[in-house]
Amino acid sequence: MTGATQKDSFTEHYWQDPHAAFAEARRTCPVQxxxxxxxRSWLVTRYEEVRAGLTDERLAKDWRSSLPEEERAAAPPGLPAPMSHMLTSLDPPEHTRLRALVTQAFTARRIARLRPRVEALAEELLAELPEDEPVDLVARYAIVLPMVVISELLGVPEIDREEFARLSTVLIDECPDEELARASAQMATYLEGLVAAKRAAPDDALLSALISASDEGDRLSDLEIVAMAMLLLMAGHETTAVFITNSVRALVDDDAARARLADPAKVSPLVEELLRWLSPALNASLRFATEDLEIGGVKIARGESVTLSTGAADRDPDRYPDPDRLDPDRDTTGHLAFGHGIHRCLGAALVRLEGEVALAALFRRYPRLRVVADPADLTYRRSVHVHAPRTLPVLLQP
Incomplete structure (x- = not known):
C-alpha cells in the first residue's frame, strides 16, 4: 500500500474520543x-509497526538527522532552546551521553523514597476537599498532587508551582506558536535563575543532583540542566494528572475494578492495565525518516515525519484481545504507555507510584464518589499528546 493519505484521524471526532478514531484508523488506514x-505527519496505529518504529534507528528525533550530512551543521534546530536540548529531541550519541548523566540523579532509589511523602500529600489534599458539594477533581487533586511532587523533587519553591502548572499546560496543548514560544521562554528564564541559585547553594533536591552529576569529568551544561528540568516539570505532572483523571472516570463505573484498590497486592496490576487502556501519552513526539523506508507497506520518504501512536498500539486487538475492555487480570506485558527503547519514559516509576497512591487514597476515603457532570457536557483538552477533560466535577459523598 502506498500514498495512504485519504484518511485523517485528527478531526473534531478525535478530540472527543481518540480511541474510537484510532480504532477506525487501524481498521481502514493504519498508516495515514x-x-x-x-x-503533515505519517500516523502509525498498529502495535507491531509502532513498537518496531520506537527502536528503528532510521527514525530520528532531531529533524536535522534527515538532512544530507553537509547541511546538518548549518540547519537550525526544530525547536527553540532549551526545548531542542531535551532528551525527547535528541539522538545518539548526544542522547546516550545526556541520559547516562541524568540517570545518575534520577534514580529508582530516589523515586522509591518518595512514597511516604506522596501518601501524606494525597491525604492532605483529600482532607481539604468539600464533601457535600461538587468539586473539580482535576483542579483540586489530579493536577495538584503530581505538581507538588515533581516540584519538591526538583526543588522548585512552593510559591512558583501554580504558574509552572499553567505554563506546562500551554506547552502540551494545541496553542498559537507565539504563545508556545512565550511560555517556553518564561519557563526557561525562571529555571536558569533557579539553576544558578542551586549551583551557589546546593541542596538535596534533584536539580542539585543534576548539577553535580558527572561521568569521567563530563557534566551537564546549564542549558542541558534547564532543558531536563523543563521536561520533568512538563511530563512529570501532565501525564500523571491525565492518568489520575481518566482512571477515576473509569473506576467510578467499574465496581469490580475499583474494589481491587482495597488489596495492596492487586493495586499494581490494576494500574498497569489502566496504563495500557488509557495511555497517559497517546502519541510519541515526532520522528523523522533519515532515509526512504516502508512502514506497514506505506512508503515514507526521507525527511518526512512519523507519529507513532502508543495509545492506538495498546488497543490493537492483534496484540491485546478484546482491547477496549478494562481487564485487571490481563497480561499487560509489552504495553507501550511509557514507550520502548532508548526513549522509554525516564519517569515511568514515578507515574506508577503516584497513580497507585492517588487512586487508592481517593477511593479508600470516598468509596461512593460519583461524577456529577454529564459526559456530553465535558470539554476536552485539544492536545495530540494527552486526552482528558479540562474539569471533572465529582460529589465525594453522594
Missing part, C-alpha cells in the same frame, strides 16, 4: 498522513 502540530 495527517495534520500534526502545524504540519
Amino acid at each position: 498522513e495527517v495534520d500534526f502540530e502545524g504540519g
Whole structure:
C-alpha cells in the first residue's frame, strides 16, 4: 500500500474520543498522513509497526538527522532552546551521553523514597476537599498532587508551582506558536535563575543532583540542566494528572475494578492495565525518516515525519484481545504507555507510584464518589499528546 493519505484521524471526532478514531484508523488506514502540530505527519496505529518504529534507528528525533550530512551543521534546530536540548529531541550519541548523566540523579532509589511523602500529600489534599458539594477533581487533586511532587523533587519553591502548572499546560496543548514560544521562554528564564541559585547553594533536591552529576569529568551544561528540568516539570505532572483523571472516570463505573484498590497486592496490576487502556501519552513526539523506508507497506520518504501512536498500539486487538475492555487480570506485558527503547519514559516509576497512591487514597476515603457532570457536557483538552477533560466535577459523598 502506498500514498495512504485519504484518511485523517485528527478531526473534531478525535478530540472527543481518540480511541474510537484510532480504532477506525487501524481498521481502514493504519498508516495515514495527517495534520500534526502545524504540519503533515505519517500516523502509525498498529502495535507491531509502532513498537518496531520506537527502536528503528532510521527514525530520528532531531529533524536535522534527515538532512544530507553537509547541511546538518548549518540547519537550525526544530525547536527553540532549551526545548531542542531535551532528551525527547535528541539522538545518539548526544542522547546516550545526556541520559547516562541524568540517570545518575534520577534514580529508582530516589523515586522509591518518595512514597511516604506522596501518601501524606494525597491525604492532605483529600482532607481539604468539600464533601457535600461538587468539586473539580482535576483542579483540586489530579493536577495538584503530581505538581507538588515533581516540584519538591526538583526543588522548585512552593510559591512558583501554580504558574509552572499553567505554563506546562500551554506547552502540551494545541496553542498559537507565539504563545508556545512565550511560555517556553518564561519557563526557561525562571529555571536558569533557579539553576544558578542551586549551583551557589546546593541542596538535596534533584536539580542539585543534576548539577553535580558527572561521568569521567563530563557534566551537564546549564542549558542541558534547564532543558531536563523543563521536561520533568512538563511530563512529570501532565501525564500523571491525565492518568489520575481518566482512571477515576473509569473506576467510578467499574465496581469490580475499583474494589481491587482495597488489596495492596492487586493495586499494581490494576494500574498497569489502566496504563495500557488509557495511555497517559497517546502519541510519541515526532520522528523523522533519515532515509526512504516502508512502514506497514506505506512508503515514507526521507525527511518526512512519523507519529507513532502508543495509545492506538495498546488497543490493537492483534496484540491485546478484546482491547477496549478494562481487564485487571490481563497480561499487560509489552504495553507501550511509557514507550520502548532508548526513549522509554525516564519517569515511568514515578507515574506508577503516584497513580497507585492517588487512586487508592481517593477511593479508600470516598468509596461512593460519583461524577456529577454529564459526559456530553465535558470539554476536552485539544492536545495530540494527552486526552482528558479540562474539569471533572465529582460529589465525594453522594
